[in-house]
Structure formats: structure tokens, C-alpha cells
Amino acid sequence: MLKIDNLKVSLEEEDKQIIKGLSLSINPGEVHAIMGPNGSGKSTLSSVLAGKDGYTVNHGNVKFDGSDLLDAEVEERAALGIFLAFQYPIEIPGVGNMNFLRTALNSQRKTRGQEELNAADFLKLVRSIAKDLEISDEMMKRPVNVGASGGEKKRNEILQMCLLEPRFVILDETDSGLDVDAMKLVSKGVNNFLSSSRSFLVITHYQRLLNYIIPDYVHIMVDGRIVKTGDKKLALHVEETGYKDFLQLGKEKH
């Protein structure tokens, strides 16, 4: 589904290379986790995959279903089925949550040549998802993420995911700022959404999220590269020993 080949990325304004040759292949139905210390390039990877401005791809390519992902605009990537759950979801005062969700869903459907959802069907759909995620009507009526707690914002991200039904989901430190109950709720949302045709890239600092969302593969990212790949036991190892063993591996790869 997603194939990253020797990707090198620098910041547009600083000429500083952040990702220094990263390769990764993700098949349908797989859950991959990327762990790594601060500054290792995890969030840069998620931003580049989603199409955020401010980065220059110096080398390599990213194929999604065989076609070049990096050529597509941000909104085209979304319509292709790529979804980034933000580490810090943006507050947009003045844009109503429901209006935003309906516009997003129908824009994607339109781009894919599908019929737009009418107001009644949309409401029914969004309310059933919101109920599962324990998101109140009051919050749905607010402007996008305005006045929401950290946990509410992350639940709103998962609601968007369930509504838009992407095929490839990047969870960028979705566990940050969540208490145990909120993490269980978010994980439940994600686990219900898993299927043999969907893939996940879970970016996290800590192993605890992976107790709830069980990965097929765990990658350790250090200094812009994947230095070690294993299964969920690798995450447990990191939890015990930290990243120091891997920092050395990062240096050796230079």
C-alpha cells in the first residue's frame, strides 16, 4: 500500500536535513509503530506524508498504491485515503465543527466521484460515531476544537477518521496529553476501525499506547533513519532500557 524508498527530507528554510534515508513498506491490514527519541524526525515523516508545506524532499520517493504520493496536493492525498491524526489538533474559531465535517466528507466524496451525503444521512452517521467516542452534542456544535480539552481534541481526530474512512492512517503521538480513560477510548475507536484493507502508522514516544493498539511491526527511528525493526517486544525493550542502545546504532549508520 505505502512504500517509502530512501527518503531524504530537509527543512525548506534552514537547509537542515531531518530525514536522512528512510525506507519503509506497509501492506494492507498492517499496523506499524515508529518510536524514537525527540528530534529523530518522526513528526517530520508524518507531515511529509500528509503534504505539509515547509519541507523539501531531496531524495527518494513515496508510492501509495503504486503512484507517486509526493506529487499529489494535500487535499488529493486525503481523497486518496490518507489521514493524519494531528499531534496538536488545530483550533479554528468561526468554523463550526459540523459544517467542517460535512464539507470535508462531501469534498472527498466529490473528488472520488461519489454522491454527496445529504444533511439527514450525515447527521445520523456523525451522531452514531460521536456516541461511541463519548463526544457530546455540545462539543459537536462548537467551532472546530475551540475550547476543547486535549482529550476532546484527540477524540475529535478519531471521530474525523471514522467519518472519513481513510485507508491509511497516521497517528502522530495521539497518546500525548491523554489520561488512561481517554487513551482507552481513543484506542477502542482505532481498534474498531482496523480492517484487512486499512493500514496504520502509529508514531509514539512511549510503549503504553501499544498496549492498546497492538502493532505488527515496531521501528526505532534515530536521527532521521530507521535503525531497528522488530515486533511488539521491541517496544517493551525500549520501555525498559530507553533509546541509548539505539542512539549508538544511529551513529554507526552515518
Add this chain to the structure above:
Amino acid sequence: MNHVNTSDWYNSLRQKLESDSSSIEKVSRRSEYWRKSNLDIVSDLVHNTSQIDLSNLKGTCLFEPDLTVLGDIIELASEESDLVSSIMDVIADEESFAKNFFGRLEEKSQKLIPRPLARDNSLSPKVGYALSLSDSFKKPLIIHNKTKTSASNCFQRNLIVIKDDVEATIIETGSNLSVCNSVTEIYLGENAKLNFLDLTGENNIFPKIAHKFCDIAENATFNHFGLRLNTKATRTEIELHLNGHGINTSIANVSLINKRDHFSDENVLVNHNSYECKSRQVFKSVLENDCTSIVRGKIYVAPEAQKTDGYQSSRSLLLSEKSKFLCKPELEIYADDVICSHGSTSSSLDKESLFYLLSRGVLKDKAKEMLITAFISEALDEVEDEGIRSALGHYIGNWTSCFFHE
């Protein structure tokens, strides 16, 4: 020389105003008050309109009009309109209610700021309406402008008197079909309430200066909402006198301008002359290409106007490096127990917000439109009536959707 049929009271007033007018400083770029403005609005040039299809210049037609100011004729349509008279009839009537009101506020305004164009208007009104309301009416009164005269400067003169405890909403739509200089004098009695929505001037190619002078008595409310959609050269002068305690006022304006060389110029002076009054000013300008928006908002607080609550916010969204927002917030405070604040910002579209919307599949133009709509919502929220606010929101939304396809 005035050639129309006029009453004795108007003639003597006119004589007085004319003799005083030599002391009013003329419009000049040397004057700080006019320095930034586009002086096309005082142009004496007769615009050649033979090449222009004036029927296309409809302006905003959001509501069915009760009253149409067509050329120099007033046309009345609805049953409410019998409350309205032509200003030319009024100044010809010896017994008209207007004799106690006409010209008073224009004259008062000259003491604070020289307004030579308002004086010209008092001396030679050509068209306009006068209404005196003794009873509230629930439905808004819709006045549609198609002001045009053969003269280069059309002087439109309006007079509105709202008696004690009376509530009304007036919505002005349409456009001026020649250079236009309008003066509206408004008197609000005790506990009266007037919502005034000025939606004139959409895609207006003719310069316009619109003055509104308003005297407000205790516990009255005055809300004014202005909408400037691609006006070529429009200047608004609003002056409020808060003369009794407990008055509430709100002045809000939305300017959306993307055609080359177009500008809007909003000037507001709120005089707090009594205690415990509230005034709000909210300006939002969205500018593309080399368009300019000017906002000059002043709050004056007299020594006796204790417990004044004055707020002013002027913000612009600059969508092009060439667009300009010129803002001059002013506070002049002589009382010591007041809350007065002002804030002004200029910014481009927030990249993070835009990315967030795009990453959910919202198409680029739609995402920009949503952010513009969000940006102006604070000003739109000043419109009290939910129905009118919603109609306006849809109208502006549709208009904004074309913003990036010009």
C-alpha cells in the same frame, strides 16, 4: 442658488449654514483626516456613463424593498412605507416635523471634525427619505437605492427620527449609479432602538461618501452594520453622540475587496457624553490584489462619562502582498473610571488552519472561503436578528466563494 420649492425654515437654515461654511476646512490631502483617503470621492468630474450598463449595477438585492430611491424619485411599495416621505417634500413643508431636526446634527458634527461634503449636502439636497416613527414595527424596513442624477455629485439626504420606546430595523440595499454624497441624520429617543444595516455599494463603480450622524438619548440602543463588497471608492463617516446614560451602541463593518485599486474607508467617532454607556466597534477587512481598507475609529469620553465601556477591534486579512490595511485607532479620555480598549491586527490566512482543512480533503478554494467566513464572523455576530444574520451569512458566503476566481 436653490431652485427647488423650499419652506421658510429650510431657507433660513440654509442661509445660516451657507454663511458658516466658509469656516469649514476643505477636503485636502494635507489634512490628517483625509490624507489616506482616495479623493476620487470629492471629484467634480462628470462620469461618462454612456458606456456603462447601469442595469447591471444592482448592488445587494438581498431583501424585497419597501421603498426604492430611484434616480431622484422615491417609490413606495409596502404598507409600512406610508411612514416615509420624500426629503424634498419635507423641506418644502412649513409644518414638517423635520424643521426641528434637519441639519442640526450636520452642524454639530462640524464642531469636531470639518466635514465640507456634509455641508454641501445640507445646502443642496437632491433626493432622499424622511421618516418619523412613533410606533415600533416588527418587520425590517427595506430601502433600495438606485440613486442617480444628471449632476456629477448626487446629494442624498435622509432623516430618521425614532421616538421614545420605539424599535425599528432599517436595511439599505442597492447602489449609487453616479458619484454620491449622502447624509443621514438619526435621532433616537429614550429607550428607543434602531438596527441599521447598510448593505449598499456591492460592486459599486462610482465613488460614494456616506455620512451618518446620530443623537442618542438615555437607555437607547443603536446597532449599525456595514457591508462593503468590492466598492471602488467608498468612504463612510459615522458620528454618534451618546447623550444619556445606559446607551448601548455597536458599529460593525465587513469589507471584502478583491478588484484592483478598490478601497473602503471607514471613519467612526463615538462621543461618550454621559455615564454608564457601552460602545463596540468591530471592523473586519479581507483584501486581495492592491486593494486598500482604511479604518479610523475614535472613542471620545467626556469628563462626566464615568463607567464608560468602549471597545474597538479592527482586523484585516491580507491575501496579497500588495493589499493594504491602514488603521488608526484613537482614544481621547477625560473620565477616570472607564474601560476602553482597542486592538488592531493584520495577517494572512493561517497556514496551520489551512493545512488542517486541506488534510481532511476540503478543496483549497473552499478551505480558504471557510477561513474567510470564520474571520468575518465576529463582525457578523454583531447583527442581532438571527434571521437577518443567517441571510447575510449565506449571501456573504456565496460572494466569498467567487473571491478566488476573479
